[in-house]
Amino acid sequence: MSKAPPEIISLYTQDSSALTLKWLGKPLKPKEDYRLVRGRGTFVDDVQLPRMTYMAFLRSPYSHARIKRIDVSRAKSMPGVLLVWTGDDIKKRMRPLPQATPPPARNAIDYPLAVDKVRFQGEPVAMVVAESRYIAEDAVNQIDVDYEPLPAVVDAERALEPGAPLVHEEVGTNLIAHVHYKWGDVDYYFQHADLVVEAKFHYHRFTGAPLETNAVVADYDERADVMTIYCNNQAPMEWLPQLSAGLNMPYPKLRVVTRDIGGGFGTKLINYVYMILAALASKELKRPVKYMETRTENLQAAAHNAERTCTVSAAVRKDGTVLALRMRCVDDDGAYSRHEPAGMTVWAQVSTGMYKIRALENDYYAVFTNKCPSTSIRGFSRAPHLFMIERIMDRIARKLGMDPAEIRMKNLVGPEEMPYMTPSGGIYDSGNWPEGLRRALEAADYWGWRKRQEELRRQGRIIGVGVVVGSDSAGPNMAQVKMYNPGLPYTGGTEGALVQMTPDGKVRVILGSSPQGMGHETTAAQVVADVLDISYDDIYVQTGFDSFSSVYTMHSGTYGSRFAPIGLSAVYLAAARLKEKLAKMAAYLLKCPEGDVVIENGAARCAKDPQRSMELRRIARIAYGNVNELPPGMEPGLYSLAIFRPPFQNPDENRRANLALTYSYNVHVVVVEIDPETGMPKILSYTALEDSGRIVNPLIVDGQVHGAIAHGVAEALYEKYHYDEDGNLLNPTFVDYLAPTALEIPDMKVIHMETPSPFTPTGAKGMGEGGGTAVQAVISAVEDALAPLGGELGESHADPETILRILKGAARGKSEV
Known part of the structure; x- marks a missing residue:
């Protein structure tokens, strides 16, 4: 499209005048590490409560089957067993989980335990709560279930065909949602193109495989009628409607607590189903209930990414200019829409990638299949979409005889066009791509x-x-869900923070996020230290999240790379407001004009008379205890609460909207060599450039880049779920689901650019998910290696078996897998 209109730029531009830039950009050792490296972290399994009980599940061996009979008598009779429930028991105690899907998919009936039939292998069929985990696991094995197997549908495109087995009969179709996007005059550009390049690509199914699996401890206080849930959910407040509906309890009676979380990567967004089950059992027994998921349960039934199959056509000029794209995409969202079909809108944050593509059409479908439900794994939805764009760019380059770097350089958005507005209404905030x-x-x-x-x-x-080039669009505008269901009352993207200077002059910070290793405590402390110009060591950030004490909105949580652009912006605002209050107090106490007060190095002074000064800790003592010295009418204490709200708007009638606050930029260059005997690619060189705006902490940013690359290499070369035609997951353990170790991850060179975002007060952009750039780069390199042999990759995973088939087929002509 073109540079965004001045009025839009003005609306988004943030004031950053409170920054001193004394602490931002410093490679400070993370505050969290001091606790974690000494083994003093507090994870869910570390929560020990009196009279604790333990929950375990019987899971379906079938992907699709009717439950004809369940006999729980032997399990109930075992010593130490306290409770045995089936889907019928849950049905009596709660309403079905709320559905965010449009009709008729909203008619799907979803309970945390299967009712009447199972819809994916590993779905919980019955639960046991016992005095110990061992007893609970043994009792599960004493439950007898009589199943009637049903035909399964495991291919998303086949799921749309007439006569396909229905995952939810009450819906009457496997279609979850269908949206036809069209921005710009696509037809014109295709009619006037010099050539059209078309290909079909598939983005495969995998998971985030965090070190800590899903876990929950629920503790019902009957006297106060309060349910406390200790969990490792990434965004517990986003799921308040599900928790409240499932437990039939109002929000003020639900206390949700997270502490340290051993990784998430999106997999822990939909574990609210276990939170509900543990809470219901605790309410029944009047005792705490703990559940720790096993690794096999996690791999089989926790959460997968949504597979995506796209046919992509590009209208191109002979000089390599890409004019327009036309796509048809189908997402395989699995058996339940517990988070999806959000992916069928989130891709539009980066609709045309990093390029000046003038128009785009996407005929988009999301469907049910008999597979594990999907959620937002690292790089959610944007990664597969950018994969499609980057792959078609490689095909265009090959078709025109151009170098892949050359065609990208020709089409990249230039710095003079920033902030750049895409055909879909996205606003790329800054950068020299x-x-x-x-x-x-x-x-x-x-x-x-x-x-x-x-x-x-x-x-x-x-x-x-x-x-390849890519972007980490960050700080999502949740109004994107209105593009598939206009009736959803969920818009914008907000986050809260509380900054308090205590009577001794130290500072306490409380966040609304639920971090899982991203360094939120460290970066929040750096922002506060920078704004107040005090020592980083004097700032204490509360670990985790507690809905009874944390500042939150219904957007609160850690997902979508949102902490840097939205979470830290809330921290900045709270610290800046606290600074203003300190300045007002100091002006009165120092008998100095308010505009003449300077706060620096832990003290307030008069700029025109530096001899008149006072340490902030003394002002803090006055603010809390010696309050008669305060200005008349001034509220005692030094608390500052802020909710940061970007100026997002709802999509218009053509589904155009800015769907993210910031857009980091990355370039990955990969060199591989393929062993002709084994088909195994070896990475010889890996270079990544990252521009994530102003870098708050280089150590943390580098760590996030390393993690994104590790995940991408894993997905491209090692990690892939394999289902057979009956919906059986063939690799539900780490024996055959190949999560790589440090030995398999290559050495990497990471370099940085810094182009501060004008849309955040700190100038920082969200980063860490990496936009899936590593997957795209590795596959691009592997296909480049195979190209002289006539080989092309239509898949986002290139295991040795696939490559060997290409190598063996090379003698017979062009081979695509």
Whole structure:
């Protein structure tokens, strides 16, 4: 499209005048690490309460079957067993989970335990609560279930065909939602293109595989009628409607607590089903109930990413200019829509990728299948969409005989066009993307590798070089869900923070997020130290989240790379307001004009008379105890609460809207060599450039980049779920689901650019999910290696077996897998 209108830019631009830039950008050791490396973290399994009981599940061995009979008598008779429930028992105690889907999919009946039939392998069929975990697990094995197997549907495109088995008969179709997007004059550009390049791609199914599996402890206080739930959910307040409906309790009676969380990557967003079951059991028994998911349960039934299949057509000029895209995409969302079909809108945050593509059409479907329900795994929805764009860019380059780096450079949005508005209404906030690509190519010695590639190929070695660009769109506008269900009352994107200076001059910070290793305590402390100009060591950030003491909104949580642009913005606002109050108090106490007060180095002073000064800790003591010295009418205490709200709008009648606050930029350059005997790719060189705006803490940013690359390499080369035609998951353990270790992850070179965002007061952008760029880069490199042999990859996973099939098929002509 073009540069965003001035009035839009003005609306989004934030004031950052309170920053001193004394603490931002410093590679400070994370505050969290001091606790965690000494083994003093507090995870859900560390929660020990008097009279604790333990929950376990019987899970379905079938992906689709009617439950004809369940006999729980032997389990109930076992010593130490306190409770045995089936779906019928749950049905008596709660209403079905609320559905965010449009009709008729909203008619799907979803309970945390299967009622009448099972819809995916691993679905809980019955639960046991006992005096110990061992007794609970043994009792589960004493439950007898008589199943009537039903035909399964495991292919998303087949699920839409007439006569396909129905996952939910009450819905009458496997279609969850269908949205037809069209921005710009797509037809015109295709009619006037020099050529059209078309391909079909599949983004495969995998998971986040966090070190800590799902866990919950529920403790019902009968006297206060309060339910306390200790959990590791990433966004517990987002699921308040589900918890409140499932437990039939008002929000003020629900206390949700997170402490340290051992990774999430999106997999822990929909574990609210276990929170509800544990809470119902605790309410029944009047005792605490704990559930710790096993690794097999986690891999089989916790949460997968949504597979995506897209046919992509590009209208192109002979000089490599990409004019428009036309797509048809189908998401496989699994058996229940507990988080989805949000993915069928989130992709639009990065609708045209990093390119000046003028128009876009996407005919989009989300469907039910007999697989594990899906959720937002790292890079949610944007990663598969950017994968489709980057893959078609490679195909265009090959078709035109251009280098992949050259065609990207030609189409990138330029710095003079920032902030840039996409055809879908997205606003890319800042960046010099061509310069970033140039720097990444130089750091990777890209052109040198191209020359060596030719030499090595002549020696018979199979070498590939991949280069891709991507974005971590961050701070989502939840009004995006209105694009598939206009009636949903869920819009915007907010976060809260509380900053308090205590009577001794120290500072306490309470966040609304639920971090899982992202360094929120550290970066929040750096922002507060920077604004108040006090020591970083004098700031204490509350670990985790507690709905009875934390500041929250219904957007609160850790997902969508939102903490840097939205969470830290709330911290900044709270600290800036506290600074203003300190300045007002100081002006009165120092008998100094308010506008003349300077706060720096832990003290307030008069700029025109520096001899008149007072330490902040003394002002704090007055604010809490010696309050008669305060200005008349001033409220005692030094508390500052802030809710940051970006100026998001709802999508218009054409579904155009800005769906994210910031857009980081990354370039990955990968060199691989394929072993012709085993088909195994080996990464010879990995270079990544990241522009995440102003860097708050370089150590944390580097760690997030390393993690995103590790996940991407894993997805491209190691991790993939395999289902058979009956819906059986064939690799539900780490024996055959190949999560890589540090030995499999390559050495990597990470370089940075810093283009502060004008849309956040700190200038920071969200980052860490990486936009799936690592997956795209590895697959691009592998396909580049196979291209001279006639091989093409239509999949986001390239395991040795796949590559060997391509190599063996090369002699017979072009091969695509």
